[in-house]
Amino acid sequence: MSVCRGCGRAIDWIKTTAGKNMPVDPEPVFVIEGDGRDRFVTDGGAVIVGRVARPEEESRDLPVAFVPHWKTCPNAGDFRRSGRG
Template sequence: MRQTVCKACGAAIVWIKTPAGKALPCDAGQRYYVEKPLTGTKKIVTKNGEVIACEYTDDLQKANGVGYVPHWATCPQADNFKRKGEKT
């Protein structure tokens, strides 16, 4: 896993490889999440590079696991990601 800083906003980000071989920029800090395949409005990227619909939580009892928040969801300069065709 490669760690860099976002060129747009300077935040620490990590690049997580998906099974398809694409690297996704994510916030360096991990978050706990609750899987919500149908209703989740947030996305989490697991260490394996799977993108899961979820809600974030701080409640360890409810959490299904820990993963990384896609940086395009939090970057104040997210428009810079869109032109690269990132899926949201």
């Protein structure tokens, strides 16, 4: 666990299958794959595309993945510019 230099929130780093380190929010979410254009990364490092499941849609059958931190960071602009990796 580390801390975002942009906003000070806790973040995790996941190494994607492409070999990049991606900052993510530590809380995983259920993802509806193929029904959106947001990107998520699983704890295995695979990037999947879709959207966050609504609470009533959550199901064990859905993939669980992490939201890239730049989606939620209020200082994403700074963060991207100075981000490492």
